[in-house]
Amino acid sequence: MTQTILFSGIDEPGLNTIDVYRRRGGYESLRRVLTQMTPEQVTDELIASGLRGRGGAGFPSGKKISFIPKVNVDKYLVCNADESEPGTFKDRELMQKSPHMLIEGIVIGAFAAGANRSFIYIRGEYVEQADIIDAAILEAQDAGFLGEDILGSGFDLSLVLHRGAGAYICGEETGLLDSLEGKRGNPRLKPPFPANQGLYQGPTVINNVETLATMPHIIRMGGAEYAKIGTESSTGTKLVSVSGNVRRPGNYEIELGVSSREIIYGLAGGPPPGRDVKFWFPGGSSSPVLTKDDLDLAYDFNTLAQAKSMLGSGAIIVVDDSNAVVDVALKLAKFYKHESCGKCTPCREGTRWTVSMLERVDSGLATPMDLDIMASVQEQIMGNCLCVLGDAMAMPVASMITKFRDEFEGHIEAARARNPWGPGAVAGGDADPVLIQGAVGA
């Protein structure tokens, strides 16, 4: 059930250097691509492999590259290394331990797309990883895998590592492009899609770290061979970041289609002794939550979508029964409120409003009717926003209210019983203590 492709020998000392990477057969796929294949053939292999984007949206990667118009303008490849979806840390491990695998994938992807300039947009917090990549880029340049006339093929590619500065929204591809262009990382209106007008208005292919790092392996194995791993619609292996209330949190490479229970209990060891899974996020904090009844679902794109959730970035967060759902909902909502870029109305105002309502729920100053309003506000956010950040809060919060409505109501009752004036109550305060609290916290 486990297959190691990306993680094969990942802990080998010195793998981050070009010598060790090459000794292990690194850059051979690139050599094959540049000396024996045309861009179309590379794209065809990627399509044949069935590889779907590993960043969250799960769009077929080969198809994405095939959308790049074959016109004679500057084209770009951007590697999305702004891994900021809560619960996700797989790209970090890849970049830190095997940066050349990513660089090789970037050159292959750029060759297929006809791009001559490429960028890695890495989140600003990953300083250690960024330093490792910077060193790897220099090595790759010296070895002739980057720069002009790579391996004598006539193909040129520059690669620049761009460090972000801390904004979740820059993981959204168009927000990332604006940020890379030196602006505020506000998502753009689509269409035009990046494939037609992306970075600097040029055709741009944007791929996640894991997606690009998989490309050398697809070339090595052959697309058809790679497609045999996993299920029909979710081929290959996937790095899954498991965290939260589990005994062995970390990254695991799994074959898509294994049971979720196998990942959570088999690999990550399940919740600490004496506790049980209460609910779990199957694909980062933006995915609607699933409960322990869903543990036997196969972990692949389609099965999770049928269960009204998603595989997303492949980050499983397990919450055990010692935690209150309201706390998690509030934490989540606060995160999205903090990270909303503020460009579109439903997301900017909806996240703020949801946080205020959840704070009232938490402090006992809400009624069950507020839960209906809160659910309706999530409905109003979903589908009405410029990008998916609004939905990323609305979907899990709505799923929590639906699946744990009784607990929400109980939480309100208990909080009210504990403190009739609410936690912000103060003798001699303004009209109503919670109003003050609301004004401060809003």
Add this chain to the structure above:
Amino acid sequence: MPRPNPDTIAFTIDGLEVNAPAGMMLADAAKLGDVEIPVFCYEPKLGAPVGACRMCLVEIEGIPKLQTACSTPVRDGMAVTTQTARVKEAQEAVLEFLLINHPLDCPVCDKGGECPLQDITFGWGPGRSRFIEPKRHFVKPLALSPLIAIDRERCILCYRCVRFSQEISEDYQLVLQERGAESFVSTFDGHPYVAPFSGNIVELCPVGALTSQPYRFRARPWDIEGSGSVCLGCPTQCNVEYTVRDERVLRVLSRQHDGVDDGWLCDRGRFGYQSFHADQRVTHPLMRVDGELVPVGWERALDEAAAALMAAGAQTGAIAGGTTTNEEGWLLQELMRGGLSSPNLDSRQGGMLPRALHAALHAPSLQATVPDLEFAHAVLVIDCEPVDDAPILDLRIRKGVRRNGVQLAIASSRPSSLDANAQVVARYAPGAGEAFCVALNAALAESDAGPGSAGRHGIVEELADAAGADAAEIRTLAELLRGDGDVRDVVILYAERLTQGMRGEHAARALLNVAGRVIPADYDGAGLLEVPAGTNGRGLREVGVLPNAGPGLEPSTLIGLDTAAIGASAAAGAIRALYLLHVDPLRDLPARRTWRGALRRADAVIAHADFLSEGLWEHATIVFPAESHAEKEGTITHPDGRVQRLRPAIARPDAVRAEWNVLADLSARLDHDPQVLSGPMASARLFEAVPFYAGLTLDELGGRGVRWPARPGAASWPAADMGPFGLEVPPHAPTPNGSLRLGTFRSIWAAHEVEIAPALKFLRHAQRAELHPSDAERLGIAHGGRVTVGAHGSQISATAVLRSSVPEGSVFVEQGIAEDSAAELDDGGLVEVTPQ
């Protein structure tokens, strides 16, 4: 560059089939089917839609998610619905979200009654809010600048104002700070948002978050009336709507005209209206009695004026300033030529151009229009700083560069605010415009003929040296204008100052040679566009306010004195009476010293003025009160030939009379009755008198004006030799040799309304001398230090401003300001700059 010419397509909206141009955004196309889609952030003037407010969500057949109508272009066969439950829910949701942060203080909000948020809430809103949390409260209003107040509680973060600052005026001062629900509109570190076009954000704001300081709490929408006219502040003649309450102008709004202003106004035009109602305004005829100007009755003033003019007869000189209307200009030349037999009248600042050159420079076949600036392949701006000389054209040029990829070239002596947008920037010595044109002509000739015949039109290096310019820059510029050999739309925008002065006619010929080489004859979308020195400079020349041409540029039987010669002759006693129509020579004209003598010596100085500036205060013998912009009636002619109609918005205060009436009355008293009894009659007589205006009527002009070069009457424009001309070797620009070349400019803020309107007073500034840091270091001058700029015995005081973009060896000082004006010094000469 081809202008968009889309096909017409058919789509259905709410079941109704509607025709619209392909590619039009759905939010606009819906209006063609009488369907209104509510919007906040969408404003076509601001460029590409951003889809931020999410108000305009509609359902489109075949697309599962709701789409923003503001960003969806219509396609043939598209079926759109705006009335379904889903759309309604989305609209209500967005409004509910917007209102949770909005204070709903409509009863005390200036925007109340004309507020899109109010209207849209009323029309599309849910009617009630479920938001029971406390709203945010902040200190308000806060100053954003002396002109604009910001109320952040009301802001709905629609992005319009910051998009204006960033994508239209490109000043990038107004920005959003922070992120998400905490975002707010602000400037850097508490600096005020002061920029030439800042007031437009007030008009753009769809709520009451940005309000005009001068208009706050002055009126409610039901107190006011709108009255359309044209701004007389500068040659761009923007179309405006005056907001009038009880015969007072309280506000100026843009009356969008894509052929003129694109819907924007500069702050001088927007806030200058306060000067219409200033206490210092002249509202009665004044006469100098015992050395003092005292109010007198009209009869006495007119009689005395007539007597003084009669006494001087042909020894009268008349100068019309920029804000004079066509009708007034025509009546003035009737008065001068018919009543006094004096040909000594002018509307230019100096240097008489031969009639034929006027005819060539403004020939309809060579005339570019304002929209051409936006769609040309290349635009050359020469000797002109658009933001100062014709502010709104600055925005138009930026728009062309940003949206249509217009290649911009700037040739000037002073650094231009458009330098950053230009592909080629060429600098030359102050006053060396002619030499630069001759050098450019030679560079173009060289590229036409190939290296073999180099030098027939002069050697580029030598000519560039004479212009104080760089030959390589000039060659690059020539290449840009040439392009890759295909016919290109090239527009040359130049300021009238290029063709003024002693060598103006030589510069004009050089310019025509350049135009002849890069602009195909009779080619739409390319041509010359002049920015006249005065608002109606073009119109005044066309109606005959020139010493060498009558109405319609008819040859004048007598050749009179031009402005400079009138001044010199008056100073010498040969001109005995001066008739100053909207001009104060000490303020508006060069050679201040000569004019001081002239005004002192003249027996009679008769002026039309709304304010007594220095020259009139000290020297005028009779002052007729002038109308304000909002009171004027008549026509003016835009630099691209558009005749525009002025309509009075308010009544004239006190004893102010229509100036056409004053001129006609005076003319009649001089036994030359022009037979004009009303404003429309004056216009009709004018249209008869100018052959290429023939057949125009005020009705035809309407609210949008008419470009006469595009009418059949244009055939009556006098034929002219369009060149190429043989060119003289231009004089060599002076070599600094330790002193500095003097360049002068007139800033957008150098205007009397800026000194008078309380709101704009803060923009007045004292003289500043701009110079390069290395010159400053050599001369021992520090940034901000006081310096003296002087030559030949005259000098002015200024504050030194170090600018690294100023060419070494030059110093720039400002004209048109009240004190220490550069008019004391001679442009293009050498000056000594010394620290005080």
Add this chain to the structure above:
Amino acid sequence: MIGRRKKRADTAELERPRTRVEAPTPEVTRDVARFEHGSRVPGWDDAVDLEKDPAVIPDPATTPVPAELRAEIEAQMAKYPDFRSAAIPALAAVQRHHGWCSPEAVWQAACVMRLTPGYLISVATFYDMLETRPVGRNRVYVCTNISCSLCGADELLARMKEETAGDPSFNVRGFECLGACDIAPMASVNDVYVGPMSLDDVPTLVTQIREGLPPLPNKQLIRRKSVDPNAASPGGGASA
């Protein structure tokens, strides 16, 4: 952002007679919204200073910029097809140089990049890691997102703040997910990831930071092996 006006605190002092319930007395102020994570200072209540000149592109003639800073920013600008892409690197550079994105620092970056300071402050305030008010030079970002908080991050942040209270050389902040949930609860200490941390680690860590030593060497993420049982297996070739 410096020199901001003091906020009104008067309304909070109004007497509220009907409340006689014993209640905790948190500090109630009418201050503007502050953030859970203390990352930003909203300027909602700030008016402009009308005495100042408008903030146009700074002129090099009157804006001194340290030579090494200018060189660093110019090198960044050269890396991109559009120089504006260097906005974040330039701001990061001035932040390293000045300790935070002070008005002077932003002014210098704007001067080198030929942009208005407004453009850059708009960018700077968007991103969490660019500080637009003075902060201590030792950055400790404690992740308080879901996975970490399930493992006790909130207590860790409180403990960390307590331990460094009053020390101006510290900049202790709660931070959104730092992408290291496998070592939850964790912190980024001057860019070095450490975890999983216990409350007992805090005094050691603070001492190490004060003394300029590497933070918690045994808990640094960089030394951690993959937990995937197959990752380093012989089949995977690690021993090859």
